[in-house]
Amino acid sequence: MSNPAADSMETGAMLKAAVKCHQDGKLSEADRSYSAILEEEPDHADAWHLKGLIAYQSGRFEDAVRLIQRAIAVNPGSPEFHNSLGAVQEALGDTVSSIRSYVKAIENRPDFRDAYVNLARLRPDVAEIRFNLACILHRQGNNGSAIEHYRAAVRLEPENVIALNNLGLTLQEMGKIREAGHCYIRAVNLSPDFSEARYNLGRMYQLQGDSENAIEEYRRAIRTARGSSSRIFYNWALALQELGQYDDAIQRYADAVHGDPGYAEARVNRSLLLLLTGRFREAWPEYEWRQRRSDWLSANPVYPDLPSWDGSPLPGKCILVQAEQGFGDTIQFVRYLSLVKNRCGRVILEAPPVLHPLLKSLSAMDEMAAPAPENAQRADAGVHLLSLPGIFQTTVETIPMAVPYLHAPAEKTGKWHSRISENGFNIGVVWSGNPAHPENSMRSCDPGHFVSLLSLPSVNLYSLQKGPAADRLRETPGFAGIVDLGPELHDFSDTAAVIMNLDLVISVDTALVHLAGALGKPVWTLRYHQPYWVWGTTGETSAWYPSMRIFRQHRPGDWETVFRWVQHQLKEDVLS
Known part of the structure; x- marks a missing residue:
């Protein structure tokens, strides 16, 4: 008695071997294997189809039509079979039948790119075909070819606003903003109530920095949106x-x-x-x-089996606090650990290892660990660090201000004391943050701006810059006047120890300003033009760090004015 499952497995193995021969160009051997499969399974559609392809490749077009039609008779829903039949019919010069087969393939699979490509070749003058092919190519990420066919669709139907809108979107994705805008404008001129094109036109204005025109288009888009x-x-x-x-x-x-x-x-x-x-x-x-x-x-580990802590007192229990986001965020918000400790028995802080030598000075923490699921097994409840202000219902007036709440290791601080000049006013400087930060190019400045501060009497500058941006110092005229400590700073506790020996830190908005603020050391933060909630919108003081002074850009990229003000304030308030 035959075993259907075993027979099916054997047929599958035979087909796989036959296809391998076919791909290797061993057409006769593959054809015999397909025939052997059909002797066992006369209704094996793939075998009929593949025999048809061999006939097509061998120039036996009439045989190919007959064989592929046998495959279609077994499986009429296969778009590949109809597409292959269309190709054979096209080779025979039967354009009408070929088009019919390609259309059938598309009916079976509306996003079948190969059939649309074949159909567009035969009927390049049909806008719908070019448009549908463009849509498929766009979805598949082939924007260059999609643009070609969208352009053809618009050329054939100049008032096709959907094609114009889609052409604009594709151009925009390729960075061709001006051309995209022309498409959207044509679309809304032809159809003023076309909300999608209005929205895209607004997005284009927004990308160009024209927020006022963007808002006007969004207003119009809302009125007609469905x-x-x-x-x-x-x-x-x-x-x-x-x-x-x-x-x-x-x-x-x-x-x-x-x-x-x-x-x-x-x-x-x-x-x-x-x-x-x-x-x-x-x-x-x-x-x-x-x-x-x-x-x-x-970016942040989540332990679903660990109950979330809502701030309720858990005497004698352990709470896992998970650091999140950037290093600066962790430094800023670990101040809340003392409040957590007041409501439980034990606190585990989960944080990146590079912060551990610094954070071990926290008195409210019982244990520190690198992110790992095992941490959750030792805790009774968990909370992410930046949820703590909400749990404790923080307002501007109730921000925990027990500063300093971080401390540099005494041994390291003593070591650096001999490295910092005893004469003059010592300033640590940083001009760039993490290059992976999405706004790093805006928040960073040229190190040459700091070199200009060397013209002030008695000023000594020390670079605390880390990362690729540190190399820019050596490319800056006059850089030799700045002592580069960056190569010797291996973690945040090293940087903290240096800061404790300085009179002032001046830095763009990076983790370093949070570190200096948490240590209670004077720090001047150079903030680029976009407001950030931590620093507010105006003023020179910080609600989070009493030792901080904020110098704000008023125009995008205008660091010259910021540094003129810094230089003036150093003369007036510090060096006078």
């Missing part, structure tokens, strides 16, 4: 935010959330604006939505 308008409201809010219209931006984010309650990006952005405008209590619940964003989830 279905959810959340993404329009979201980008409208971003444009308002660029213009500093924070209250209106907060409302637009709320509109986005109203249309899509699960819109995590809108909720988080709204929370950051609420924080920026001092509405802390309203902001913290929304800020928790950061943990639903894909970028947060990919």
